[in-house]
Amino acid sequence: MSNPDEKKIHTYQDWLTWDGTWELINGKAYNMTPAPTSLHKFIVGELHFALRTFLQNRRCYVFVAPFDVYFSESEEYEAPEHVIQPDLSVVCSKDQISKSGCHGAPTLIIEVLSPSTALKDFNEKFNLYQKYGVQEYWIVDPGNRTVHVYTMKEGSYQVSHLYTEQESIQSVIFNDLKVPINRLFSF
Numbered sequence: 001m002s003n004p005d006e007k008k009i010h011t012y013q014d015w016l017t018w019d020g021t022w023e024l025i026n027g028k029a030y031n032m033t034p035a036p037t038s039l040h041k042f043i044v045g046e047l048h049f050a051l052r053t054f055l056q057n058r059r060c061y062v063f064v065a066p067f068d069v070y071f072s073e074s075e076e077y078e079a080p081e082h083v084i085q086p087d088l089s090v091v092c093s094k095d096q097i098s099k100s101g102c103h104g105a106p107t108l109i110i111e112v113l114s115p116s117t118a119l120k121d122f123n124e125k126f127n128l129y130q131k132y133g134v135q136e137y138w139i140v141d142p143g144n145r146t147v148h149v150y151t152m153k154e155g156s157y158q159v160s161h162l163y164t165e166q167e168s169i170q171s172v173i174f175n176d177l178k179v180p181i182n183r184l185f186s187f
Helices: 038-055 118-122 124-132
Strands: 022-025 028-031 061-064 069-071 082-084 088-091 101-103 108-112 136-141 146-153 156-163 168-170 178-180
Touching: 022 124, 038 061, 038 088, 038 108, 038 178, 069 124, 082 124, 118 124, 118 136, 124 136, 124 146, 124 156, 146 168, 156 168
Parallel strands: 069 101, 108 136
Antiparallel strands: 022 028, 022 082, 061 088, 069 082, 088 108, 136 146, 146 156, 168 178
């Protein structure tokens, strides 16, 4: 076991040898070890509870990080090009779920920003999720107390809505799912 050189390009085979928790995006290693803040954990917990209650694990399943999501150009997952750990993943195809994580795009991914991940969540992950067809992507911004919701339309993300503290997040994919934002930031 080792730690990657964050300046080099790596493969999935390299990723398998690393100590700790790492993401692999476009060959670049991203350390996931820095512990999230209490507020970050609270927001993830509130969203997990809302999604789990709404979905009841009947047709879709909700996973909290650490949970690996694998993206592969060839749809062969023995050596995927990308391995990520979204804060929350909603997977609506049981066939995608394996012992090691999710193969292919979850239906919905939620990332909660922190100072160390904000650029990656808005850039690398945004582009990756769009490329591989994640149908809905929420970016929760605790600093600005907002939630950005992006939905897939004709192969690219469209801004569905920028929700502020007085509103409830309305999912596009799950029409009846509404989450009051003030609940997320009440900690």
